[in-house]
Amino acid sequence: MTRKDFIVNTCALCASATGMAALLGSCTLSHYISGTLNKDGLILSRDEFKIMQKGNTAYRSFIIVRNDALKFPVCVYRINDTEYSALWMQCTHQGAELQASGDVLQCPAHGSEFNNRGHIRSGPANTSLRTFPVTISNNELFIDLRK
Numbered sequence: 001m002t003r004k005d006f007i008v009n010t011c012a013l014c015a016s017a018t019g020m021a022a023l024l025g026s027c028t029l030s031h032y033i034s035g036t037l038n039k040d041g042l043i044l045s046r047d048e049f050k051i052m053q054k055g056n057t058a059y060r061s062f063i064i065v066r067n068d069a070l071k072f073p074v075c076v077y078r079i080n081d082t083e084y085s086a087l088w089m090q091c092t093h094q095g096a097e098l099q100a101s102g103d104v105l106q107c108p109a110h111g112s113e114f115n116n117r118g119h120i121r122s123g124p125a126n127t128s129l130r131t132f133p134v135t136i137s138n139n140e141l142f143i144d145l146r147k
């Protein structure tokens, strides 16, 4: 093996290991559920946001509802215990599916970014995301998909 081959092969291995680590990291951070779909919207338990950390209760900042009956997933952000936002994960630029990363939704197609309320952080998209009203009843969230 030449020195050049060694460097090329080593860099390729490092790049794939780094990519795999990022992929695994993003998988463990995102929590996917299907929710319960009725004719008006989605129902999910607020317990989906709970995680136990060293014996204490903590909360995920978002969960992703991916349901076969929906063309795109819905990202539900927990702003606080009484406020949630539900965002249609379709980019308003040219319609690509968005990816959630913390409090930001990113578009893999051309780089638009949206905050956890669906407002534009950076273009080329120039329209906010479609959002849905969220109401809390007991320990459940109802996401009204009619609007």
Ligand code: FES
Residues within 6 Å of the ligand: 091, 092, 093, 094, 095, 096, 107, 108, 109, 110, 111, 112, 123, 124, 125
């Ligand atoms: S489709 Fe999302 S930025 Fe172009």
